[in-house]
Amino acid sequence: MDERKSYDYVIVGAGSAGCAVAGRLSEDPEVSVALVEAGPPADGDLFDLPARFARQLKSFYDWDFQSEPEPQLGGRRAYLPRGRVVGGTSSMNTMLYVRGNRVDYDRWPALGAPGWAYEDVLADFKRSEDNRTFEDEFHGSGGPLTVSDCRNVDPLLEAWVDAAVEAGHQRNADFNGAEQEGVGIFQVTQRDGRRCSSSRAFLDPRRPNLELIHSALALGLVFEGDRCVGIEVDRVGERRTIRCERELVLSAGAYQSPHLLLLSGIGPADQLRAAGIAVRVDLPGVGENLMDHAGSFLALPAKEGYEHDPDASDWTEVGGFLPSAPGLEAPDLQFHAAIGLNLDEGLGPSTRAGVSFGPYVGRPDSRGWVRLRTSEPYAKPRIAHNFLAAEADRAKLRSGLRLALEIARRPALAERLADPAEALRSGLVPADESDAALDQFIRRTAFAFYHPSGTCAIGSVVDPDLRLRGVENVRVADASVIPELMTGNTNAPAIMIGERAALEMR
Numbered sequence: 067m068d069e070r071k072s073y074d075y076v077i078v079g080a081g082s083a084g085c086a087v088a089g090r091l092s093e094d095p096e097v098s099v100a101l102v103e104a105g106p107p108a109d110g111d112l113f114d115l116p117a118r119f120a121r122q123l124k125s126f127y128d129w130d131f132q133s134e135p136e137p138q139l140g141g142r143r144a145y146l147p148r149g150r151v152v153g154g155t156s157s158m159n160t161m162l163y164v165r166g167n168r169v170d171y172d173r174w175p176a177l178g179a180p181g182w183a184y185e186d187v188l189a190d191f192k193r194s195e196d197n198r199t200f201e202d203e204f205h206g207s208g209g210p211l212t213v214s215d216c217r218n219v220d221p222l223l224e225a226w227v228d229a230a231v232e233a234g235h236q237r238n239a240d241f242n243g244a245e246q247e248g249v250g251i252f253q254v255t256q257r258d259g260r261r262c263s264s265s266r267a268f269l270d271p272r273r274p275n276l277e278l279i280h281s282a283l284a285l286g287l288v289f290e291g292d293r294c295v296g297i298e299v300d301r302v303g304e305r306r307t308i309r310c311e312r313e314l315v316l317s318a319g320a321y322q323s324p325h326l327l328l329l330s331g332i333g334p335a336d337q338l339r340a341a342g343i344a345v346r347v348d349l350p351g352v353g354e355n356l357m358d359h360a361g362s363f364l365a366l367p368a369k370e371g372y373e374h375d376p377d378a379s380d381w382t383e384v385g386g387f388l389p390s391a392p393g394l395e396a397p398d399l400q401f402h403a404a405i406g407l408n409l410d411e412g413l414g415p416s417t418r419a420g421v422s423f424g425p426y427v428g429r430p431d432s433r434g435w436v437r438l439r440t441s442e443p444y445a446k447p448r449i450a451h452n453f454l455a456a457e458a459d460r461a462k463l464r465s466g467l468r469l470a471l472e473i474a475r476r477p478a479l480a481e482r483l484a485d486p487a488e489a490l491r492s493g494l495v496p497a498d499e500s501d502a503a504l505d506q507f508i509r510r511t512a513f514a515f516y517h518p519s520g521t522c523a524i525g526s527v528v529d530p531d532l533r534l535r536g537v538e539n540v541r542v543a544d545a546s547v548i549p550e551l552m553t554g555n556t557n558a559p560a561i562m563i564g565e566r567a568a569l570e571m572r
């Protein structure tokens with residue numbers, strides 16, 4: 067890294083969105099781009115081989131955040147993994163390619179995000195995409211992000227789909243097509259059976275005008291007057307400023323983009339003063355509106371004799387989208403089904419073969435926050451999700467668990483499972499279907515689905531072009547700008563947001 071050098075654009079965070087921003091901006095050979103990332107490069111099978119993802123959890127490559135005690139999770143602290151590596155969480159995730167429902171995006175304009183309705187964002191999704199299966203109005207081909215079918219679907223998971231169909235749900239071959247509702251096999255961001263992270267997709271190491279500055283922790287934005295002139299970083303113990311001429315883009319994710327703003331004096335004035343930080347911009351929305359999907363899995367041991375090859379699996383290859391009540395405009399529950407007994411959020415060793423599956427609440431009403439723990443930039447932020455604080459979310463999750471129990475009873479799956487009484491004795495399923503038993507099961511087992519978003523929302527913290535309010539030349543582009551969480555996983559949406567940011571900046 068040349069310290070005297072200044073770049074046209076500096077992007078902070080080489081994750082799902084940041085790589086898309088940097089990759090797209092550097093397509094213009096006339097501009098110089100620096101992409102700053104706290105983690106190291108994502109080299110090797112740990113990142114490339116889909117089945118290895120779980121080994122990253124709680125490793126050096128994981129920021130390993132945890133929430134404040136969560137009242138509706140029985141006071142447990144939720145484990146909140148995030149990739150600290152080039153590619154960010156797209157180098158760690160389970161690679162499901164899901165965009166969310168049309169109805170979700172169509173709600174955004176009324177929340178202060180005109181230009182972000184489904185028909186608008188569809189073009190951004192398609193621009194990234196190289197779909198190896200679908201060629202129609204909903205999909206793109208020739209883009210940098212490879213989207214393909216799962217190569218190996220475990221027979222037990224195929225049986226889960228059959229059982230869901232037996233329970234009356236429709237089969238859906240494409241959750242990102244005309245209709246989201248139904249059950250089936252997810253598509254994945256994989257190229258020839260290997261992970262296609264956002265860094266693989268968008269970063270071309272041969273581009274002379276794109277400099278990846280990895281292993282550099284951003285500490286705060288640097289200002290001269292009202293203008294942001296760069297970012298201060300700590301690179302292996304040395305502090306320095308990486309300067310930008312035109313714009314700085316924060317793509318540090320939904321926990322750390324607001325954290326960096328707060329550390330830089332941009333956020334709710336009372337919080338900043340209390341932390342002893344001079345107020346640069348009083349922006350009350352920074353760190354508020356935190357959303358994620360909370361859900362619960364049943365865990366059901368398979369019959370003796372069933373064998374599973376863990377190295378062949380993507381873990382959660384099937385699932386679907388179902389409404390929590392009849393007559394809804396769109397599904398509000400997402401189901402995942404995964405191989406193995408999901409104990410301790412999948413962190414514990416799965417000593418028994420089996421299947422784990424269940425719902426999460428798609429468009430949650432519950433909201434949390436990200437705040438400063440101290441004004442020390444090396445400290446992790448305080449995070450409270452308030453999972454399932456809204457009774458409406460708990461009611462949806464109870465409905466979803468009832469649907470899950472119904473699927474478990476259907477012959478296609480039930481005939482492959484061990485005695486259900488055993489799962490009941492082990493506490494791997496709810497004691498019965500009463501509200502009280504389901505609530506008790508939820509408090510004991512519910513966990514985060516790792517889709518934090520909303521903490522720098524469009525309409526409150528950034529404008530519809532993703533410009534930070536009150537500062538001339540800073541944008542935010544990552545899952546933090548999502549104003550209301552969609553029913554779906556968040557990698558593809560974060561990449562879409564990165565695409566859109568680059569388009570606005572060019």
Ligand SMILES: Cc1cc2nc3c(=O)[nH]c(=O)nc-3n(C[C@H](O)[C@H](O)[C@H](O)COP(=O)(O)OP(=O)(O)OC[C@H]3O[C@@H](n4cnc5c(N)ncnc54)[C@H](O)[C@@H]3O)c2cc1C
Pocket residue numbers: 078079080081082083084102103104105147148149150151152153154155156158159160161162163164282283284285317318319320322323326515516517518543544545546555556557558560
């Ligand atoms: C285990 C797991 C499985 C998941 N599975 C799926 C899935 O199957 N499908 C799906 O769609 N989504 C999935 N997700 C969620 C999805 O991957 C994320 O929501 C998405 O990657 C978020 O993108 P982002 O750009 O907002 O942030 P990130 O990709 O997290 O990028 C933020 C980047 O900023 C860097 N950074 C942060 N702070 C600093 C700093 N101070 N200085 C320098 N760099 C910094 C981070 O290291 C990181 O590289 C999963 C998540 C997890 C944890």
